[in-house]
Amino acid sequence: MRRTPRETAESALRISRRGLILGGTQLAFAGVLALRMRHMQVDQADEFRLLAEENRINIRLIPPARGRIFDRNGLVIAENEPTYRITLVREDADDVDAVIARLSMLVELDEDDLNRAQAEMKRTAPFFPVTVADRVSWEDISRVAVNAPALPGVTPEEGYSRVYPMRDTFAHVVGYVGPVSDRDLSRFEDPPPLLRIPRFQIGKVGVESKFEEELRGNAGAKRVEVNAVGRVMRELDRREGEAGADIQLTVDSGLQEYVKARLGEESASVVVMDLEKGDLLAIASAPSYDPNKFVRGISVADYSELRDNNHRPLASKTVQDAYPPGSTFKMVTALAAMEAGVVGTEDTVWCPGHMEVGSRRFHCWKRSGHGHMNLETALRESCDVYFYDLALKVGIENIAAMGRKLGLGEAHDLEMSAVTAGLMPDKAWKLRERGSAWVIGDSVNASIGQGFVLTSPLQLAVMSARIATGRSVTPRLVKSINGIETPHRGGTSIGLNENHLRQVRRGMYAVTNDRRGTAYRSRIIGEGYRMAGKTGTAQVLNRIVKNDAPWEERDHALFVNYAPYENPTIAVSVVVEHGGGGSTAAAPIGRDVTLQALYGGDPPLDAYPTGLRAEIEAQQERLAREREARIAERNSRA
Structure with missing residues (x-):
């Protein structure tokens, strides 16, 4: 059946409208796509460049400040001092021996510490950082930071270490802390992640051990972005930890x-x-x-x-x-x-x-x-x-x-x-x-x-x-504990x-x-x-x-x-x-x-009785000299 001229004209008009609508839609889609491509390629270029390098987000724990210990008069007998260390993540280093060899050209590495670190790498997960050098100087940290691209998996870090300013005076009472050992971890059915931090210190004996949980505090956390070779590119956010409780002893x-x-x-x-x-x-x-x-x-x-x-x-x-x-x-x-x-x-x-x-x-x-x-x-x-x-x-x-x-x-x-x-x-x-x-x-x-x-x-x-x-x-x-008297x-x-x-x-x-x-x-x-x-x-x-x-x-x-x-x-x-x-x-x-x-x-x-006074006076003078010498020696080592 043949269509009339009028029907033919109406059909052509409908096809034209649909074509315009479809074409407009395609054009709009292409425009949005172009704008999105421009945003990704220009505005977000740096971000996608990092992603292209296989970057990943890591969550790292921040060790809290350990609680301090005081004597009955408020004198500090156990406190924290800032220290610098260098850590290495095995899975980021690729060739660990080569990285350590390059690191040793920048920083003097103690052989015992190095052997201990290598043994620790073998028994821990490959993504856990291990300390290869502890208590290094700021100059060492600076050299490592400058040469970071050549040291994949190596990170200079600042932390805290325990110090006992009165040295042997309270050793048997306060005790001491030390790095977490396998024996320490075996005491826990599910060890807290905090104890996995490199060289994290835990109480070994004395008050340090008996009040470990109170003194330890709660860990913080930070999200960092690292690239394929383990270099930290940026810190995304940070939540500081909660410091441990301060403890005051009765001892003078x-x-x-x-x-x-x-x-x-x-x-x-x-x-x-x-x-x-x-x-x-x-x-x-x-x-x-x-x-x-x-x-x-x-x-x-x-x-x-x-x-x-x-x-x-x-x-x-x-x-x-x-x-x-x-x-x-x-x-x-x-x-x-x-x-x-x-x-x-x-x-x-x-x-x-x-x-x-x-x-x-x-x-x-x-x-x-x-x-x-x-x-x-x-x-x-x-x-x-x-x-x-x-x-x-x-x-x-x-x-x-x-x-x-x-x-x-x-x-x-x-x-x-x-x-x-x-x-x-x-x-x-x-x-x-x-x-x-x-x-x-x-x-x-x-x-x-x-x-x-x-x-x-x-x-x-x-x-x-x-x-x-x-x-x-x-x-x-x-x-007292945190100011609350026992x-x-x-x-x-x-x-x-x-x-x-x-x-x-x-x-x-x-x-x-x-x-x-x-x-x-x-x-x-x-x-x-x-x-x-x-x-x-x-x-x-x-x-x-x-x-x-x-x-x-x-x-x-x-x-x-x-x-x-x-x-x-x-x-x-x-x-x-x-x-x-x-x-x-x-x-x-x-x-x-x-x-x-x-x-x-x-x-x-x-x-004192009269007959003993000369002897006691000499004894008091001798002990006073010894105490002054001990204080001077402590101050010189501080």
Whole structure:
């Protein structure tokens, strides 16, 4: 059927309109495409050039600042210092050996650090950065940054490292940090990513370890863009981390430094305890070590020197070591006997210099004997036979129960490493641990702090504090965390008869203030500062040893005290390993430390007996010079 001219014209018109619409649409699309291409090729050229080079976005953790540690007066004893290091990402470096070879031309690389880094690369994921040079100078960092294109995968970084400005003074208390090890990671079921940061430092011992989570803080993060060879092109955004908590200890750094200086070359320990709150004002072991060496990676030679020293500088003797308490234990036996009602304060025992128990003879330290002894005179002159007799009457179960009440045989809750419980033995313990029954000779030995009894210097200070106050005073090392004070540990009544405590205190007062007392030469004569104490000598070998014997065979010397006698505020314990007699080696240290704590510095010479003042004056001058030299040396190394 043929279309009319009119129909043909209308059809042509419709086709023309559709063509115009389609053409316009195509033209618009082409225009938009052209504009988009121009935007991408001109405006976004740099961005797409980076993408063309196979750039990628990495999220990297930012280590937080570790919390600081202060003494009770706000003096910093552990802080952070800025350091520079160079890291390498294995998967970005391509040829690691070639990159390290080029890097060594710019920066001096320590062979041990390099070997450690290469070993770390093998056991970690290829995308984890590994530190190849630590504590480098700013000049080294600058050279690496300038030559970055030739060092794929290498990144210069700024970080923080722990530093202990007082060096060995707080080593056994604060401890130290070190790089995260495989052993550290094994403690976590799912280790926090923060611990994967190169050379991230984690607490190893002491307060640093016990408060690791609080001190560590929370990591921040940054997004960076890196190209195909691992070079950081730009930082996209950053979220800073949250710093760790600051911790304030109860220890007084001035007193702690004095104690360290007073102990000198001895293998010894001292604990000074506040009686109101239980605060540890000083807790020092000698000799000590510089924890900064462990932070930076101690050398084999330095570690061998510490490990092989027979004075054991690495040991925290105040809480870790346990010694026979010797005659310092006699107050425990006396209180057990009085509380059990088997002895009165005026009851006497004849001391001929020994006591026969079964087929064995137990000697008194004074072989000629003390004669008639009551409680006060037996404590004053440390008569062994008197306490042998008490042991036969009261029994080990009562003695052990009293020891525990006074803080012995217990691992006190303290934020230090390897706190020992010591040993407060009884019949059940011997049967369980030794497989044999308790015999009367065991009780006789225990009555004077020998045999199986073991105590730490910390426990001896706690015992003295509880005798002085009649309260369950417990040691406190941490004063506050981020400004929030921890609960004090002054304790409540331990439930002992006050008259019995008073009698024991009188005996301890006589030890240091009566002419026949074993520590009379170490008395304090300053009015209102007199102390009550007790000497002790603990046998190392099961025989009498003279003081000219080899050092390791000599007896341990001990002394415990509290002061002032009328209104006690502090308790002190001293242990000098292989020091000989407690009256000659330990008591003078206890007296000097007590006066230093009470006066808050060097006491006046008139606090000492007249005959000792010239000696004490020379000692104070010598210790002052040593302290000044130590401070000058610290400042020169800072």
